[in-house]
Amino acid sequence: MTNEGGGFDLGRWSAAFAVDDSSQPTPPLDLYGAPDARALYDETYENYRSFVNPPLARVMKLSGSPVEVRALGSTIWDQTGKAYLDFAGGYGVFTLGHSHPRVVAAVREQLERMSLSGKTMFSPLLGRLARALAELAPGDCAISFFANSGTEAVEGALKLSRAATGRTKFVATTNAYHGKTVGALAVSGRDAYKTPFGPLLGDVVHVPYGDAAVLSEALRDAAAFIVEPVQGEGGIVVPPPGYLRAARAACDASGAMLIVDEVQTGLGRCGILFGCDRDGIVPDVLVLAKGLSGGVVPIGAFVTRPSVWNAAYAKAPLVHTSTFGGNPLACAAALAALDVLRDEDLVANARARGEQLLAGVRAIAADFPSVVREARGLGLLVGMELRSEGYAGTIVPEMLRAGVTAAWTLNAQRVIRLEPPLVVTAEEIERGLAAVRGAVATAFAKLGVLAETSTTHT
Template identity: 40%
Template sequence: MDKDFLKYQAQTTSTPLGLEVSHAKGSYIYDSKGKAHLDFVAGVSACGLGHCHPRVVKAIKEQSERYLHVMVYGEYAQEPGIGLTKKLAASLPDPLEMTYLVNSGTEAMEGAIKLARRFTGRSEIIAARNAYHGNTMGSLSLMSFEERKAPFRPLLPDVSFIDFNVVEDLDKISKRTAAVVLETIQGGAGFILPENNYLLEVQRKCQEMGTLLILDEIQPGFGRTGKLFAFEHYNIVPDILVMGKSMASGLPVGAFTASRDIMLSLSQNPILGHITTFGGNALIAAAALATLEVLQESDLIASTLEKEEQFRQRLHHPLIDEIRGKGLMLAMIMRDAETANRLVTACASKGLVLFWLLFEQRAVRISPPLTISSEEIDKGCDIILEVLAELQQ
């Protein structure tokens, strides 16, 4: 592993994977020795169109010759941001109309929390146990894992937790509650889908109490589950939709969308309710607009469900307890955490990129680019099954 990487670049763990990247294209990452690594992770769901999709690269190149950054967010009318937010409004159900563009998923969540508090005049936020919404102080406060939070306290006050998919817990939502924040599909917890009419029940209770429903679609959004956004599977519309990751095909981005009525409260009494220098950056908005165009002009979104089926048919093995998730947001739940670890590392040495989930130690993530081909799926599944056969010996 590159010594300077460990010496100068701040690390998140003492054991980074350390792949030395030369370039990436389509479903492959190429290392500095020229070896191709088939990517079943897509930058942790951030590269839905694969690496360096030509339409996105073209949009970035063209925009980079016009201008990069001219003013803080919100003052100047810039074509890429206008085109992007208009297209998002046209793609989303009413009343989701106005989008605030920011720099990352966690910032989008901070903005959504602020918006809910500002709009309702209430302070309590209810989140689900085992959820992940980001790592800045506000979104970290919505994490239920005390051992990850304790060293950073004091965090946001007035945060309570409910269990995902447990309808009885919805009684905790009251007229004090500004917002309920949920991942539409729980990611770090193990790719857990909402069951039955859970989300409809949440929406009903929120409406009864005047509480806003914030859905975090940072991971499932932009087509990964067979719809542009996963909430479309469940007959509900959130009050605030939070997005990021794949939105700009690999450039840093986040956004939150709400009705005009709700969103206007961020720009009045006081003005400047949320401000950012680089949010809505022209280069990134151009990449996001191209991403949305490609998704909507192709059959990529619908094809995720066929690709899911291919994975489910191929990945049968006694060491795999279960395949969870939807579309190309899949997780293999292995017999135990050690098997999951060994699978990820052994596949890495055979040129297949896999990764873990944050909280479910037995899970191995499969979140490839939506552009992955049937041959590439087969090739990666062959490697997984070969490694599992070796682990079983």
């Protein structure tokens, strides 16, 4: 593979990538029309600093963020041609890795036919995607509504539960993350994200995550209990087995809807198809986004039981709609992504590689107990909890320098998430682990023993 030459042949290059061993094939360096790498960096940074988000631009610069220019599989290339293993994985978006050729081809094909829906006629791919999700989703969850992001899908699920039950109260969990629109924020944790925007939705009660004993009392007269099978942004927190089963029973007893937010955990991330499969339960509403369309076109969805949909919307089919939700490009991407998930047996790969990753991070924790407090996770959703947030500020940039991306979790910044694509190989996991180990060792050498900071933010 060479950097020179004209057109870029994704198929040919993907084939080379698939047989790659230690030598990373480097794609043609694409500088988006800038004269050189430095110019592209300067232009992008200045645009962020002046026109996007000035304080964020400075933080990203300080932490050494380069400019992303191309990506395939588990690898992202920056403006200099340096390759990074993507262990942040778009925070769960890149289940199939970046630009999976089958998903890209399906989107290209649809782009030639029609890209967005005219909205006045039936859309064949929307129908097919809803049917495909009905076949995959637990139990009788068979009706899908499509949105464009996780938070929009959560809003839809919250509205549905109010309309279906005629009740208003929501029960959510401490330190949850469901998105940043007003309704989703109201059921999320972390006050810093919420207080500038109050009053949010009234009638929200937060209960400790993983504690089934408090649910029956809290759920009295509630429209819904919204819960993540594993708290992602809350710091990769895995609840005790049976938690969702107890939640299902408490919802049944109180008449509340059980909304399971699988925006981050769904579709193989946890080494099982859905996180709620761990307890074998059927939610009333299953919320999906991130990996649903294979990381190629944004999408969000909630999938619900016909009885719930009809209780809410049988007589009012247009009270909850979205112009772009379920557009043909997103549906084409999602249909192809679901095929790839099955054909490449990615759920099983997530399970095997997840065990390898967690065992590796646990070994690092054992070797550096004054830096790493705990390693935990399910499948390829792994968290490394540090004893102090101070270490995170060194570890993430050090990993980046070593060619591996990683990220903090939004509600627990001393927990570093490792969330590689489900297509990740055993060799890539070892390379990622080597970067984690090197970064932890550097942080310890530089900072020594720091005082412990609290686990979560308020």
